[in-house]
Amino acid sequence: MLEAGFHMGKRTLLMMTHSAGFRHDYLPTAIDVVKRLGVESGLFDVVATEDCSLLSSESLSRFDAVLFATSGELPMTDEQKADFINAIKGGKGFIGVHNAADTFYRFPEYGRMLGGYFHSHPWTQEVTVIVEDRGHPATRHLPEKFRVKEEVYTFRDWSRDETRVLISLDGSSVDLSKGTRSDNDYALCWCHSYGEGRVFYTAFGHFKELWAEGWFQTHLLNGILWAMKVL
Numbered sequence: 001m002l003e004a005g006f007h008m009g010k011r012t013l014l015m016m017t018h019s020a021g022f023r024h025d026y027l028p029t030a031i032d033v034v035k036r037l038g039v040e041s042g043l044f045d046v047v048a049t050e051d052c053s054l055l056s057s058e059s060l061s062r063f064d065a066v067l068f069a070t071s072g073e074l075p076m077t078d079e080q081k082a083d084f085i086n087a088i089k090g091g092k093g094f095i096g097v098h099n100a101a102d103t104f105y106r107f108p109e110y111g112r113m114l115g116g117y118f119h120s121h122p123w124t125q126e127v128t129v130i131v132e133d134r135g136h137p138a139t140r141h142l143p144e145k146f147r148v149k150e151e152v153y154t155f156r157d158w159s160r161d162e163t164r165v166l167i168s169l170d171g172s173s174v175d176l177s178k179g180t181r182s183d184n185d186y187a188l189c190w191c192h193s194y195g196e197g198r199v200f201y202t203a204f205g206h207f208k209e210l211w212a213e214g215w216f217q218t219h220l221l222n223g224i225l226w227a228m229k230v231l
Contacts, residue, residue, distance in 0.1 A: 010042070010043060010044060010045065011043060011044040011045075011064035011065065011228045011230065012044060012045045012046075012047065012062060012063050012064055013034070013038065013044050013045070013046045013047070013063065013064065013065050013066070013067055013095075013224065013228070014047050014049070014054060014055075014060070014062075014063040014065070014066045014067070015031065015034055015046055015047065015048040015049070015066075015067045015069065016049065016050070016052070016054075016055065016066060016067065016068050016069070016070055016074075017030075017031065017048060017049070017050050017069050017070065018049075018050040018051075018052055018070050018074055018075075019050075019070065019071045019072065020070070020072025020073050020074055020075065020103075023071070024069070024071075024098070024099055024206065025208060026069075026098075026205060026206065026207065026208040026210075026211060027069060029208040029211045029212075030069055030097070030205065030208075030211055031046075031048045033211045033212075033217060033220075034046055034048070034067065034220070034224075035048065037217060037220070037221045037224070041221060041225075043225060043230055044064070044224070044225075044228065044230075047063070052074050052075050052076050052080070053080075055074075055076055055080050055083070055084045056079075056080050056083050056084075057083040057086075057087070060083060060084065060087040060092065063092065064092060064093060064228050065092055065093030065094065065095060065224065065227050065228045066084075066087075066088075066092065066093070066094055066095070067094075067095040067096075067097065067224065068094070068095070068096050068097065068100035068103060069097045069098065069099065069100060069205075070099065070100055070102075070103045071099045071102045071103055072102070072103060073103075073104060073105070073106055073107075074103065074104060081107055081109075081110075085109050085110070085113060087197075088113060088194050088195065088197040088199070089194060089195030089196065089197060090195065090196055090197065091195070091196035091197050092197050093197060093198050093199075093200070093224075093226075093227030093228045093229065094113065094114075094194070094197060094198070094199045094200070094227060095199075095200050095201075095220075095223055095224050095227050096114055096199070096200070096201040096202070097201075097202060097204075097205050097220070098151075098153070098202070098203055098205035098206055099118070100114065100201065101114060101116065101117055101118040101153060101155060101201065101203065102117075102118040105117060111157050113194050113199060114199065114201060115158060115162060115163045115190055115192060115199065115201060116155040116156060116157050116158025116159075117155060117156050117157050117158075118153055118154075118155060118156075119153070119154045119155050119156040119180050120153075120154050120180055121151045121152060121153050121154070122152070122154065122174075122178035122179060122180065123151075123152040123174045123175070123178065124150070124151045124152070124206075125149065125152075125174070126147055126148065126149045126173075127147070127148065127149075127150060127152055127169060127170070127173045127174055128145055128146070128147055128169075128170035128172070128173035129145065129146060129147075129148060129167050129168065129169055129170060129188060130144070130145055130167065130168050130169070130170050131143065131144055131145065131146075131166070131167055132165050132166060132167065132168055133164065133165065133166045136164075136166050136191065136222075136226065137222035137223075137225065137226050137231040138166060138189070138191075138200065138202075138218075138219050138220075138222040138223040138226060139166045139167060139189070139219065140222075141215065141218050141219075141222075142167075142215060142219070145170065146215075147173075148204070148210070149207060149210075150188075150203075150204055150206055150207070150210070151206035151207070152169060152174070152186070152188070152203070153188070153203045154179060154180040154181065154186055155186075155187070156180075158187070160185060160187065162192070163187075163190040163191065163192040164190055164191050164192055165187045165189075165190050166189040166190055166191060167187070167188045167189035167202075168185070168186060168187045168188055169186035169187075169188055171184045171186070187203075188202070188203040188204065189201065189202045189203060189204070189219075189223075191223070191226065191227075197227075198226060198227045198228075198229065199227065200223040200224070200226055200227045202219065202220065202223060204216060204219070
């Protein structure tokens with residue numbers, strides 16, 4: 001699953017699963033999968049928690065990257081929010097999974113860091129997705145198009161000009177009249193730099209069965225390692 005030439009050295013990932021809004025039932029499976037990916041790759045340890053007090057400057061210094069599988073307005077002080085944002089700007093990695101985009105609507109800098117916010121999910125079905133950029137570690141193993149069952153998110157405060165789109169929805173596979181964008185541009189995975197840090201977001205993951213699929217595990221693993229600057 002790993003590429004040749006990756007940078008050695010074990011990292012530590014903080015996996016935050018606090019649900020202040022809707023709680024997804026994939027979370028226990030996701031924790032098991034991410035921990036196993038760390039063990040099997042030998043490249044990172046995982047601390048999985050719902051304790052938002054760990055998102056402070058002192059605690060964040062222990063981690064190389066933060067993964068959010070969260071929702072709603074997390075219980076954090078303004079100081080913690082600043083610490084968290086500054087940690088990513090300062091070089092730590094950030095990985096957002098699915099409902100990470102359904103988080104911190106009242107914290108605009110989080111949305112700018114992530115690249116956008118959840119708007120709606122008009123299509124929960126099997127869809128065709130387009131791998132627009134196969135030059136990234138998280139997509140290199142994927143075909144140009146494939147089918148997947150997903151709760152497809154649409155986003156607001158999102159612009160293709162502000163990020164690197166890796167995967168998008170093939171509009172011909174859905175009823176676009178249910179969409180939320182006049183341009184019918186629905187990205188499902190993207191990445192970009194944020195200060196000195198790297199941000200990777202994948203909208204996949206709603207169904208716990210997806211977490212058992214090899215393509216998704218490789219996609220997520222290499223997204224994590226890219227955000228950590230291992231790949």
